[in-house]
Amino acid sequence: MLTIEERQPPPAMVGTSPFIDCDVHVTIPSRESLWPFMSERWRRHDEQFAGNPPHGASYYPRASPGAARVDAWPGDGKPPGSDLGFMQEHYLDRWNLGYGVLGPLLIGGKSYSRNPGYADALARATNDWVVQDWLDLDPRLRSSIVVPYEFPDLAAAEVRRVARDSRFVQVYLQIRTSMPLGNRAYWPLYEAAVEFGLPIGVHFGGSGGPAITGCGWPSYYLEDHVGNSQTFQSQLTSLICEGVFERYPELRFVLIEGGVGWLPTLAWRLDHAFEEFRDELGHVSRKPSELIAEHVWLTSQPIEEPADPASLTELLNLYPSVLNRLMFASDYPHWDFDAPDEVLHKLKLSPSAQDRFLRLNASELYRLAE
């Protein structure tokens, strides 16, 4: 605890003339106190978005912490996604969930601390809390391992600490890292994941430091939201170019909440560039599309929604390996939640492909018993 020395009050006058203070602050007492001075349009914006970083790299809507559905509040003051009983009733039981893979999120971006000790403590505490308050209480739940991934040695240690509990089924990262994920700085973490046969799940979001586009900071949350997909493309490119999948032939990546439709085009482009720049990537011996087909899984939410849903299926059929790697995700309790029955209207699949999508792909990847 900080202790503050008590000070004597200063003399009422300094010299004989009135003095000048060049740094005196006033504080706006509350968010609401500026509203009388704003038009309705910007008042609404203030309510929804303000408090987010100026570049929009945060969660929508502000008014709903944790970007949650308005009906996902347990009702006793707890934030959405924090009450098992409520979640069972609201989601797990209602849709007859087989297994759910938790992706623990800390409100307020705490998990990205630059303080290694604190980042580590936070990750450890989160994983222990997940065991006690979730995994031990509902046998349908599995979890991702939260790790201080910008400190890969600490992250690897945390994987090794908790991975013996087989209810932890993947290592959890966020897509906006400080460096591209292929970078060898992250390899110690991948090594730990491979030791336990765990996939690396990389989720939408994060704030690694660099501007979130290749041309600087955009202005709107929409750009942040849509722009995550571009970062997923850059990360997958990096993983391939750095030879991560050849160094760790058992390593698998799950791209969570990054969209799907960009994959065929990117794979075509990578394959062609790989032929052209073969000499630069002497350490990579296999075609990018082959590496993707073996090492990369994707989740559905938010799946692209063309005006005619058939367009999406046609697109994915151009790149058949995707359908063996695509797994259902709801993003519960977030505002853009996809229920299992909803998503099947957005993504038209044959009965067998539907079964792979809703069950089989995930149970194989995460080794979930039938």
Place this chain on the structure above:
Amino acid sequence: MLTIEERQPPPAMVGTSPFIDCDVHVTIPSRESLWPFMSERWRRHDEQFAGNPPHGASYYPRASPGAARVDAWPGDGKPPGSDLGFMQEHYLDRWNLGYGVLGPLLIGGKSYSRNPGYADALARATNDWVVQDWLDLDPRLRSSIVVPYEFPDLAAAEVRRVARDSRFVQVYLQIRTSMPLGNRAYWPLYEAAVEFGLPIGVHFGGSGGPAITGCGWPSYYLEDHVGNSQTFQSQLTSLICEGVFERYPELRFVLIEGGVGWLPTLAWRLDHAFEEFRDELGHVSRKPSELIAEHVWLTSQPIEEPADPASLTELLNLYPSVLNRLMFASDYPHWDFDAPDEVLHKLKLSPSAQDRFLRLNASELYRLAE
């Protein structure tokens, strides 16, 4: 010219003990002098890539300045693309070109100077040189206007200076700008373009400052090359979100050398996000896909090359407006040049679509007489 004062030699000794200098430099006399100490693999890399910035944001291959085809050297010591007579024989006459739109490039990235006076002088000189050495000598040639686009007031002035010459058919930017292109800082440039009915052509490349991915600097040139497409996606998103196309209903953008196949997925995603975040973008009244269909053109090289070329056509058919906006580009004299007959093997089109692609779309956009 700098003048250097002549100095007296220092005394041979300082004090009585040998002294220590903590900063003495040696200079590697030539690129080749380290080769005896390198393996063949890294010697080759040194020859091909070294000299490029460490993050790979430059041109391939280094050994061929201007990223040129090895057969595109005029042969009298001039760099590729610098000799009209050679270009006529090697490309323009050989394929019976109707019109060619020049995109003047300065070797060594000179056009991106942060010195506003110099950047302006360089752009003006380039445009005047283009008139004298190219446009005045071959009636098939048209040109882009080079502008110091990071200083939009100067860039607008340069557009106004040269645009009365109708052989200048677009304003020329590079995709990696300092800020996303929707930013109002760039609007004065767009205003000048609209005044003269000129499209803005945005070409692969550039170095605006921010890391070239949303997760920092990648390691390999391949990542830079493939990654340009992600920046095109971010730029188009920005143009839409900032309301540029609604502020300038006559403004058209041409995305040059950024790929094509990513457009349908991005448009779907933008349309959906636009519905969800309508309130944030109160200044945008129309769906992103409608704005794209009206305001955005694309060029073909390097078109995506899936194993089965039919896949690309199928993909583009999912988003029909693309085919009314796609224009042939060869990228001559660069190493990944696409001849007109080659590209029609990569992109299977009906006869009428082929005519639009090879002629009609460009002649309408750039107002080229039949």
